[in-house]
Amino acid sequence: MSVYITSTGAFLPGPPVAVEEVEGVLGAVHGKPSSLRVQIQKANKIQTRHYAINEHQQTTHSNTQMASNAATQCLDRAFIPREKVGMLAVATTQGDHPAPGMASMVQAELGLAELEILTAHGICSSSMMALKAAWNSLRLEEHEAALVVSSELASRLLKKQRYEAATGSTFAEKRIDFNTEFLRWMLSDGAGALLLQNKPAPKGLSLRIDWVRGFSHAHAFPTCMSVGSAGRVEDERTWQDYDTYAEAETAGALLLRQDVRLLDNILRMGVDGYLRLAQEGVSKPAEVDHFLCHYSSHHFRNKILDLLDAAGVGIPEERWWTNLYTRGNTGAASLFIMIDEFLRTDEVEIFEGQTILCFVPESGRFNTTYMQLTVVKQ
């Protein structure tokens, strides 16, 4: 049973925010401009991004609303009625509620009755996990159609008040705490949605899902990107182990962190996974027409290019396409937002029979995920 992506949708909250306006939205911590912002923004080369908070750091859209908006656009563009959707799979790093799962909330917001739901919790690669579960569900012929949504509201973690409250954290102690500030200038908000069906759309192009594969290396590496601990080796507590949530926040256990020194490992494992797929004959680099690679920053683009070339499985740069630079790094939502715009952009020509390779690495604890799509026409 072949499964096809027959419709897509995306939602980016608010107006595009330019590089120099970013700190105005997230807020300057204790009123002082960041000394790292320019350096990090120069490296990631993201020109505009979107936030679901305003310049007073008040939430303008919940994560559920963003997911629902992207899903609505996707369903409005579909050739089937909503009632045909038998499964809703939702991926996010952090839903609006710690419980229940985000899929319940998105289902309610969309008013979709009595369908099967799944919440995939992770970071960037959770989108691929949700997609794979939905794909398999259709392959097992349990449903005719499944809606997969990924949504990310990172800015609530990145607003100045979070850092100001963390008075006992490494961020407060150190003059410059690169690991705690790094993601502040990288991540932003948005949502994407894909409709999966057991047949191609009657008009236009559909994308057949050929395979989805993932390789996680959490057994070997320390955690690299996380929320929930104070970022001190000697302190093994996670946020709920503190007597009060207030104490956890003071200690910095609710700040988003990236161990920047470990980051190269995700690129190397990404290349290892692709070499594995190439050696197994699952993917043929020469036959990839379009490469949609979720990289978090321009800085990593060249590294991935060099690594793939060094391994003899390079994909020429002209076949790469991304909207990172205008839509921002929206974590779990990135791939779907990318696919949605890729199908509509004039920048590339897309033909029946072409092969699209998607790659979503997740630095959280080193998960690498890959997907191949083929462009089809009914």
Next chain:
Amino acid sequence: MIEGAPNAPSDDQGPDGIDLNPNAQACLQQLLRVWLGFERDLSTVPMLRRIDLGTYTVEDHQCLLRNLRQQVIEGSRWITRAASSFDRNHAEIRSTIISHAVDEHRDYELLEKDYVASGGRLEDILAMGRNIGSEALHGYLMHRSSRPNPIDLLGAMWIIEGLGEKMARSWAERIQELTGLTEDATRFMAYHGHNDGDHMLRFYAMLDEVCIDEKASASIVKTSKVVARLYRLQLEEVEHGLE
């Protein structure tokens, strides 16, 4: 760049690039995966994890150097043994290996100086025997290098050279930062980065010369896997006493 493979070939490489035969190219891709897996698994070795986590101490460094010394001493022995096992049809590779051995056969002296600079007593490092992993690694390498024309040892060089470069790239400075030790205590690690470019070029030339069929490729890859596993065993054993 992937250490150990800074000049691996690709189709769009210029005329200066190295043109590997198809068997050597396929072998190199497999070696690359062996390397990446080896490097990943090193992150699970307790002492090396402390470098990642930032809890590595001066005592750890001394312990690591004490354990590495035997491997370095034995390294020059198996490599010269390997050179003598190549017949005249392999004169080119024999020359390369001999000159490589000349480059490195007294590296352990550097390591001893590092040990003293990090506060260790010379007599302690001189008295240190091979740990369990070093025994296994050395035994295996001497066995393979005693066989006629042991081309599979390219797989061993791939791992050991790659680790040399990794030490230079990601251990030396980090160790100084964590322990407050100076360059004097990490010269052995840092030194391996300098020669690496040359060594890898020679490596590719050798691979192209000897990796001419699937059988050769398979033997090289297998030896690289065994060496990767035994090398990790050696590093896992550094904290275990020899008694």
